[in-house]
Amino acid sequence: MTGARLAGSPALRLVGRRLLAAIVVLWGVTFLTFAVMSALPNDTAQVLLGLHATPAQVAELNKALGLNRPFPVRYWHWLVGLLHGNLGTDLEGASVNSQLAQHLPVTLELLAYALIGSLLLAVIVAVLAARKPNSLADRFSLGVSMLGLSAAPYAFAIFLIVIFAVKLNWFPVQSNSLGSGTLLSFFQQGTLPAASLGFPLFAIYTRLLRADLVEQLQREDYIVTAKAKGLAPWRVLIGHALRNSVFSLITVVGLNLGTLIGAAAIIEALFSVPGIGAELLTAIGNKDVPLIEGVVLVFALVTVLGNLAADLAYAVLDPRIRYGRSTS
Amino acid sequence: MAAPRPEAALPGTGYLPPGPPLLPPVGVSSRRLASQRLGRALRLWIPAGIVLLILATCFLLPQVTSLPSPTNGNILDAGDPPFSPGHWLGTDPVGVDVFSQLVYGGQVAFEIGFGVTGIGIAVGSLLGVTAGYFGGWVDAILSRVLDILIAFPALVLALAIAEGLGPSEVHVIWALSAFSIPAFGRLTRGATLVVRDLPFMVAARLAGTRGWRVIARHVLPNIMPGIVTFSLLGIGVVIILEGALDYLGEGIPPPTASWGAMIASGQTVLTAQPEYVLIPSIVLVIVVAALNMLGDALRERWGVR
Numbered sequence: 001m002t003g004a005r006l007a008g009s010p011a012l013r014l015v016g017r018r019l020l021a022a023i024v025v026l027w028g029v030t031f032l033t034f035a036v037m038s039a040l041p042n043d044t045a046q047v048l049l050g051l052h053a054t055p056a057q058v059a060e061l062n063k064a065l066g067l068n069r070p071f072p073v074r075y076w077h078w079l080v081g082l083l084h085g086n087l088g089t090d091l092e093g094a095s096v097n098s099q100l101a102q103h104l105p106v107t108l109e110l111l112a113y114a115l116i117g118s119l120l121l122a123v124i125v126a127v128l129a130a131r132k133p134n135s136l137a138d139r140f141s142l143g144v145s146m147l148g149l150s151a152a153p154y155a156f157a158i159f160l161i162v163i164f165a166v167k168l169n170w171f172p173v174q175s176n177s178l179g180s181g182t183l184l185s186f187f188q189q190g191t192l193p194a195a196s197l198g199f200p201l202f203a204i205y206t207r208l209l210r211a212d213l214v215e216q217l218q219r220e221d222y223i224v225t226a227k228a229k230g231l232a233p234w235r236v237l238i239g240h241a242l243r244n245s246v247f248s249l250i251t252v253v254g255l256n257l258g259t260l261i262g263a264a265a266i267i268e269a270l271f272s273v274p275g276i277g278a279e280l281l282t283a284i285g286n287k288d289v290p291l292i293e294g295v296v297l298v299f300a301l302v303t304v305l306g307n308l309a310a311d312l313a314y315a316v317l318d319p320r321i322r323y324g325r326s327t328s
Numbered sequence: 329m330a331a332p333r334p335e336a337a338l339p340g341t342g343y344l345p346p347g348p349p350l351l352p353p354v355g356v357s358s359r360r361l362a363s364q365r366l367g368r369a370l371r372l373w374i375p376a377g378i379v380l381l382i383l384a385t386c387f388l389l390p391q392v393t394s395l396p397s398p399t400n401g402n403i404l405d406a407g408d409p410p411f412s413p414g415h416w417l418g419t420d421p422v423g424v425d426v427f428s429q430l431v432y433g434g435q436v437a438f439e440i441g442f443g444v445t446g447i448g449i450a451v452g453s454l455l456g457v458t459a460g461y462f463g464g465w466v467d468a469i470l471s472r473v474l475d476i477l478i479a480f481p482a483l484v485l486a487l488a489i490a491e492g493l494g495p496s497e498v499h500v501i502w503a504l505s506a507f508s509i510p511a512f513g514r515l516t517r518g519a520t521l522v523v524r525d526l527p528f529m530v531a532a533r534l535a536g537t538r539g540w541r542v543i544a545r546h547v548l549p550n551i552m553p554g555i556v557t558f559s560l561l562g563i564g565v566v567i568i569l570e571g572a573l574d575y576l577g578e579g580i581p582p583p584t585a586s587w588g589a590m591i592a593s594g595q596t597v598l599t600a601q602p603e604y605v606l607i608p609s610i611v612l613v614i615v616v617a618a619l620n621m622l623g624d625a626l627r628e629r630w631g632v633r
Contacts, residue, residue: 258481
C-alpha cells in the first residue's frame with residue numbers, strides 16, 4: 001500500500017478519530033477519579049497521625065501534603081505533573097512512578113498469562129464444540145463455560161488453593177515472589193492466580209466463539225461456497241468460519257481488559273501477589289489519592305489501548321473496513 | 329443444511345427479524361420435533377423455577393416460619409455439622425445458623441442485584457437510546473461519557489465510597505451502578521442503531537410521529553428483549569461483585585449476613601471445615617447459573633443475540 005493511499009484511507013481516518021476520543025476518555029477518567037476522591041470525606045492526615053493528633057498538627061500535615069488547597073488547584077498541579085511524566089509522591093513519600101515501575105510488570109505478566117491461556121483454551125474448546133453442535137463435547141463445553149461464568153473468582157480461587165496447594169501440594173499457597181524469579185518459579189507461583197483470573201474469561205470467550213462459529217456455519221453464504229468447493233469440514237471450520245469469528249472475539253478481549261483490574265486486585269490480595277492490584281487495595285484503604293490516581297490512570301490507559309488495538313486489528317485484518325466499505 | 333433465511337435483513341449486525349425461529353429441515357420426525365420442543369421448554373422453566381424457588385426462600389420463608397437469628401447464635405451450638413437438629417445446614421464457628429445466614433444474605437444480594445440493574449436500565453437506557461436515536465453530536469458526547477464510565481474501574485469507586493462514606497446497602501447500590509449504567513448504555517445504543525432505520529421506523533417518522541413518541545412506541549418495545557435478557561446476566565454479575573465487596577470487608581456492614589462475608593469468614597477454617605466456604609459458594613454458583621441460563625433461554629426464544 002503506498003503512502004498517499006494510506007494517508008487518505010478510511011482506516012487511518014478511523015484510527016485518528018479513535019485516538020482523539022481515547023485522549024478525551026483518559027482525561028475524563030482522571031478527572032472523575034479526582035472528583036470522587038475529593039468529594040469523599042478526607043481524613044488522610046488524621047489517619048497518618050493517629051487518633052491522638054491535635055487539630056493543629058492535622059492542619060499542618062494537611063498543608064504539607066497540599067490537601068487544604070481547593071480541588072481544581074490540586075487537579076491542575078497533578079495534570080501538569082502528569083504532562084511532565086511525574087505522577088507525584090504517595091503518602092509514604094515514595095514516588096508513584098517508582099511504585100508503578102515496581103508492581104505493574106508483575107500484574108501485567110499475570111494478566112498476560114491468564115489472557116493467553118484462556119484464549120488458547122477457548123479457541124480449542126469452541127472449535128471442538130462447534131464442529132458438531134449438541135454433541136457430547138458441545139454440551140460439556142457449554143456446561144463448563146456456564147460454570148466459569150457463574151462462579152465467583154474469589155470462591156473459585158479458594159477451591160484451587162485447597163485442592164492444588166493444600167491437598168495435592170503442586171503449587172505454593174502464596175505467590176509473594178511472583179515476577180522476581182526464574183520462568184519455572186513464575187509458572188509455579190503464577191498458575192493458580194492466572195487460572196482464577198482466566199476461568200471466567202475462558203467461559204466468556206468460549207461461549208461467544210462457539211455461538212459465533214455455529215451461526216457462521218449455518219447461515220453464511222461463503223460457508224456454503226466453501227463446502228460446495230469440496231473443502232474438508234475441518235478446513236471450512238478453521239480456515240473460513242474461525243477466521244471470521246475471531247473479529248468479535250478480538251472486540252470482547254479489548255473491551256474486557258478494563259474489567260480485569262477489579263478481578264486482579266482481589267486475586268492478587270488472595271494469593272499475596274506483589275502486583276499493582278493488591279497495591280491499589282492498600283492505597284484505597286489508606287486514601288492514598290496520588291497512588292490511586294496513578295493506578296487508575298494506568299488501567300484506564302490499558303482499557304483504552306485495548307479498545308484501540310481491537311479497532312486497529314479490525315482495520316488491518318478485515319478487508320471490508322480496510323477498503324472503506326461499511327460493514328452494516 | 330439449513331436453508332438461508334429469506335428475510336435475514338441486516339447481515340453483519342446480528343439482527344434477526346422477530347418472528348418464529350427457523351423452520352426445521354424437511355424430513356424430521358414428529359417425535360424428534362416433540363423432544364426438541366420439550367428441551368426448549370425445560371431450558372426455560374428449570375432455571376426459572378430455581379430462581380423463583382430461591383427468591384421465595386429468601387423473601388417469603390422468613391415471613392411464614394421463624395428462622396434462627398442470622399446474626400446471633402448460641403456459642404454452645406458452635407460448629408454443628410450440616411443436618412444437625414434445629415440447624416439443618418449446621419452452624420458457623422460462633423454458633424450462628426448457616427441456613428439463616430444464607431436466607432438473609434440472599435435478601436441483601438437480590439436487593440442489590442435488582443437495585444443496581446434497575447438503575448442501570450433506567451439511566452443507562454436513557455443515555456443509550458438518546459445517543460443511538462438522535463446520533464450526531466448528541467451521540468458523540470454521550471458515547472464519550474459512557475466510554476469514560478467504562479474505562480473507570482467500578483470496583484475502585486465502590487471501595488472508595490465504602491471507605492469514605494462507610495459501608496451500607498445503599499452505598500453499595502450506587503457504587504455498583506457505575507458499572508451497570510455504562511453497560512446498559514452501550515447495549516441500548518447499539519440496539520437502537522440497529523432498529524432505527526428499519527422500514528417501520530422510517531414509516532413512523534414519515535407519518536409525522538415526534539421523536540420521543542417514536543422512541544416510546546417503537547424503539548423501546550423492540551429493544552426490550554435485549555434489555556431483559558442482558559439484565560438477567562447483569563443481576564448475576566452484580567451479585568458476584570457484591571460478594572466481592574463483602575469478601576473484602578467493604579460491602580454490607582457486619583453483623584448483617586452476606587454471602588461474601590460468609591465465604592471470607594469460612595476461609596479461616598478452610599482446611600478443617602471446608603463446608604463453610606463450600607455452602608455459600610455453591611449457592612452463589614446456583615443462583616448466578618440459573619439467572620444466566622434463564623437469560624440464555626429467553627434469548628433463544630426471542631431471537632436476541
